[in-house]
Amino acid sequence: MEKLKIAIQKSGRLSEKSLQLLNECGIKVSNGDRKLRTEARNFPMEILFLRDDDIPQYVENGVADIGILGENEVWEKEKDVDEIEKLGFGNCRLSLAIPKDEVYTNLDYFHGKRIATSYPKILKKYFGVKGIDVKIEELGGSVEIATGIGLADGIFDIVSTGSTLIMNGLKEVEAIIKSEAVLIANKSLNEVKQELLERFLFRIRAYKRGMGSKYIVMNAPNSSIPRICSILPGMKSPSILPLAEEGWSSVHSVVQEDQFWDVIDALKDVNAQGILVMNIEKMIL
Ligand code: ATP
Ligand code: MG
The missing domain is CATH 3.40.190.10 (Periplasmic binding protein-like II)
Incomplete structure (x- = not known):
C-alpha cells in the first residue's frame, strides 16, 4: 500500500512538537531507538528524520512527500514546494x-x-x-x-x-x-498521496481549532439569557439547558482563546455564575 512520506526535524527545536502533532492526529510513531526512518503504526505514513535545512530539497524532489519545518528555512531555501498549513508552533x-x-x-x-x-x-x-x-x-x-x-x-x-x-x-x-512551523508539500503528489494528505490535514485542522478554543459552561437566571447569548460568539447559538432550580439555566458554548478573558468579564457583569472552562481536544466543523 502506498504511504505518505513525511520529513520532520531529526533533533532540534521542532522535533518534539512535530511528533506531538502526529500523535494528536492519531498517528502513532515510535522512535525510541532514534532511527532515521520509521513507519506509523495506524496510518499509511512513513516518517523520515532529517536536518531541517535538507527538508525543502527533499520535498521538492519527492524523496519526501510532505515536511514540517520553520517558514524561515522554506524562504531561505527557495525550493519549489507548496506551503500548505501554518502549524502554530516554533514561533x-x-x-x-x-x-x-x-x-x-x-x-x-x-x-x-x-x-x-x-x-x-x-x-x-x-x-x-x-x-x-x-x-x-x-x-x-x-x-x-x-x-x-x-x-x-x-x-x-x-x-x-x-x-x-x-x-x-x-x-x-x-x-x-x-516565522512559525509549517507543513509543506511536493507539488506533484499522485492522487493516492493527495488523498492521504487531505486526511492528515483534516486532523491537523481539527486539532488546531481545538487548541485555540475553550468550552465554557455557566449557570444563569433565565432573565439574563438573552444578554448572555449576545455576548457569546459560539459556533452556532449556545446550548441552553434548564437546571433543577426553577428559573435557572445552564449555558454551554465555545469561545476563542484570544477573546476568552473579555468574554468572561462581560459574562460576570450579566450575572453568569459558576463558570467552568474546559480545554477542547479536537473540533470538527
Ligand atoms: P538542524 O540540525 O535540523 O539543522 P537547526 O540547528 O538548524 O537544526 P533549530 O535550532 O533546532 O535548528 O531550530 C529549528 C527551527 O525552530 C528554526 O528554523 C526556527 O524555525 C524554529 N525556532 C523557534 N524558536 C527558535 C529559537 N529561539 N531559536 C532557534 N530556532 C527557533
Ligand atoms: Mg538547520
Missing part, C-alpha cells in the same frame, strides 16, 4: 542585532556594515528592496558570537525571547519577519 522572528553599546538610529545604520547570518538570501532580498548596501557573511551556526570575535558588525538571526542576544552582548534593533 520566532528574524531580527537584526548589533552590539549593545552601539547607538542605533535607523536602518541606514547598516550602510556598508558586515552582517553575519545563516539566512543570506532572505537578508539580501530585504536590504535589496531597501536599497541599502551591506556585506553579508554567511555562517552555518553560532551567528551570535560573530560580532564578539570581530567577524561582523551586526547579525541577522532567529530570535524568540531575545535572551541569547543579551547573553552575547547584543541588542535587537529591527524585527524583520515572523
